[in-house]
Amino acid sequence: MKIATWNVNSIRARVPIVTAWLERVQPDVLLLQETKCLPEKFPTEPFEHLHYNIALIGEPSLNGVAILSKSPIEDVVDHLPGDPADQEARYIEATVDGVRVASVYVPNGTALDSPRFPFKLAFFDRLRAHAKTLLEEGQPLAIGGDYNVAPTPADVYDAKELEGTICYHPAEREKWRTLVNIGLYDAYRAVAPETIAFSWWHYQARSFQLGHGLRIDHFLLSPSALDRLETVEIDEQPRRQKTPSDHTPVLCSLAA
DNA sequence: ATGGTGGCTTAGCCA
Numbered sequence A: 001m002k003i004a005t006w007n008v009n010s011i012r013a014r015v016p017i018v019t020a021w022l023e024r025v026q027p028d029v030l031l032l033q034e035t036k037c038l039p040e041k042f043p044t045e046p047f048e049h050l051h052y053n054i055a056l057i058g059e060p061s062l063n064g065v066a067i068l069s070k071s072p073i074e075d076v077v078d079h080l081p082g083d084p085a086d087q088e089a090r091y092i093e094a095t096v097d098g099v100r101v102a103s104v105y106v107p108n109g110t111a112l113d114s115p116r117f118p119f120k121l122a123f124f125d126r127l128r129a130h131a132k133t134l135l136e137e138g139q140p141l142a143i144g145g146d147y148n149v150a151p152t153p154a155d156v157y158d159a160k161e162l163e164g165t166i167c168y169h170p171a172e173r174e175k176w177r178t179l180v181n182i183g184l185y186d187a188y189r190a191v192a193p194e195t196i197a198f199s200w201w202h203y204q205a206r207s208f209q210l211g212h213g214l215r216i217d218h219f220l221l222s223p224s225a226l227d228r229l230e231t232v233e234i235d236e237q238p239r240r241q242k243t244p245s246d247h248t249p250v251l252c253s254l255a256a
Numbered sequence B: 001a002t003g004g005t006g007g008c009t010t011a012g013c014c015a
Helices: A015-025 A045-047 A116-137 A168-182 A188-190
Strands: A002-007 A027-031 A052-058 A063-068 A074-077 A093-096 A100-103 A142-145 A218-219 A228-233 A250-254
Touching: A002 A015, A002 A100, A002 A142, A015 A045, A015 A100, A015 A218, A027 A100, A045 A052, A045 A100, A052 A093, A052 A228, A063 A093, A093 A250, A100 A228, A116 A142, A116 A168, A142 A250, A188 A218, A188 A228
Parallel strands: A002 A027, A100 A142
Antiparallel strands: A002 A250, A027 A063, A052 A063, A074 A093, A093 A100, A142 A218, A228 A250
């Protein structure tokens, strides 16, 4: 079972790049973030044509997450519990082939002095509480998405320069660790403990060409999913295309 | 150095 996650920064702007990638890589499941459109504006046909079922939520111009799957999508949950005031389209989960998969778009945080920053930290707390429940339910679990945090110095292009900035602030890294430490595994680090690789590069200042990236897109796996983990790949090819997303997909393969 | 890029939606926000 090949599962991928990709922040596409508008699905309507990215249809040719995403469909070409699906045809080449043939994942069983693709988790999308930042689709940036209402459900009725999501271009479903090109993906249904490639034999994907789709579960999605969205809002105008912001956020939006989806699950594309060749197998049937069952028991969809489309909101992260814990904050009745939060109506943002940032979380969807479902069961596919016996695996509980989730697509999460953690708030960016905007700036350290913005109210969005404590909202981001609280979102991590809610995700931890919910993931704990999912672990207790016992199904193999894979939570993929844009976590908007680079966990360690090996996940940023310049740890000294970036220390304390958004997506690499100690408070965010601590939230990441307390999430992982409930008993989850960073799939990429499980197969590549030392490798420096990134999943996001700013559009500005030739960041991709200069290698100025961050690893902020992750898969967190339950022990039973980790037992089945064969490979994890960050595929930079889509980031090299014309009119790319600023993120590139992460792909992991679980034994059947 | 307070810019730089991109995708919304339409000049301002968010990333």
